[in-house]
Amino acid sequence: MEERESIGRIEVAPDVLTTIARAATLGVNGVSRMAGVPAHLFRRGVRQDGIALVVNDGQIALDIYLVMDPQVNVLQASRAVQTAVIEALDKMVGVPVEAVNIHVEDVVYSQGESS
DSSP, rough: OOOOOOOOOEEEEEHHHHHHHHHHTTTTTTTTOHHHHHGGGGSSHHHHHHHHEETTTTTEEEEEEEOOTSSSHHHHHHHHHHHHHHHHHHHHHHOOOEEEEEEEEEEETTTTTOO
C-alpha cells in the first residue's frame, strides 16, 4: 500500500459522532427509543437525544440512555448496542472509542401488556 503525505486536516464534529452512535443504537433489536440525558450531564461534553459524548485525547466515551422493549434480554441488547456503536464509529470515522456506557432508563410495555 502506498503511503501518502497528509494534504490537510480532517475534523469530524462531535454532533456527527453522536448522530452515528444514535443511528447504530436505534438499529439494534430491542431498543424502543432513546431516553433523556440526565440534567447533571448537560455541562459535560456534547449531548444529543439520549447520548452524552466526551472527547478526551483523541478518544471518545459515550453514555447512551435507552428505553428497551420488554421482549428482549436487556443485557444482550445492551451489549449489542455497545458493539454496534463501536463498529459504526470505527467504520465511518475511524475514531478510537474508549467506552460505551449503556443506561437502560425504562422498559416500555404496550397497553394491555404486563411485566
